[in-house]
């Protein structure tokens with residue numbers, strides 16, 4: 001790890017000012033950033049801690065669940081309000097990594113990082129979430145722009161994520177047995193924004209919407225509606241954990257399970 005200065009501002013304006021330095025980097029749970037710094041893959045001059053900005057907490061209305069950016073995975077997983085409004089989201093959070101990761105990692109850090117095998121991006125995309133930052137609101141459809149790439153500008157801070165409450169939703173993940181990251185994860189939702197299916201872990205460009213499945217499920221929201229639809233292997237990840245064809249097959253299997261779970 002290289003030397004760096006460490007700042008812990010107590011309001012968003014001060015954090016944004018510090019992050020105006022292009023060599024400064026925000027940190028939330030540190031579950032991704034610290035390993036990156038340890039491997040000397042990044043060399044910020046200043047690390048700006050976001051955890052004292054007052055961005056933690058969950059607000060539920062009749063139509064939305066809004067989660068502050070520095071809310072930890074365990075807080076979402078154990079929230080009775082989230083479990084009631086969007087049980088699939090609480091379920092997703094409860095299956096991220098291991099206990100230590102869930103106690104430190106945050107929703108804002110996960111969405112800012114946009115790991116192609118992370119869980120939250122699939123929920124944000126399938127539920128049609130809005131990513132709120134210090135300067136604007138970004139629709140999930142515009143936010144995810146490829147592997148580890150988002151619409152965030154340099155120095156822009158995610159402050160919260162707003163999820164519309166769906167009529168039905170479920171998330172099913174086939175986890176890598178070592179890391180628990182998704183080999184394939186499918187989030188299915190039927191809600192105010194229609195039927196939406198988002199797939200994580202599988203695509204070379206990160207999370208994506210499965211439009212063929214969405215069309216079939218919009219006509220008939222049942223696992224049977226997906227019978228006979230085969231996801232092409234083109235564009236799927238291939239690595240030591242599985243071939244592109246294997247991942248494509250997993251998408252088909254996991255999507256049917258997710259629809260069945262959504263009921």
Ligand SMILES: Cc1cc2nc3c(=O)[nH]c(=O)nc-3n(C[C@H](O)[C@H](O)[C@H](O)COP(=O)(O)OP(=O)(O)OC[C@H]3O[C@@H](n4cnc5c(N)ncnc54)[C@H](O)[C@@H]3O)c2cc1C
Nearest residue numbers: 028029030031032033097105106108109112119158180181
């Ligand atoms: C062993 C292990 C297993 C894991 N398994 C899973 C898994 O199964 N599923 C899964 O989804 N994830 C998994 N993770 C990742 C975990 O969910 C992390 O919480 C997540 O990657 C990053 O969140 P963080 O709060 O730790 O972010 P940090 O590490 O603090 O930051 C990550 C990146 O986001 C930036 N950032 C942080 N917060 C903000 C913000 N509010 N606004 C703008 N930029 C910001 C940072 O500058 C950095 O570039 C795992 C991690 C580990 C170490």
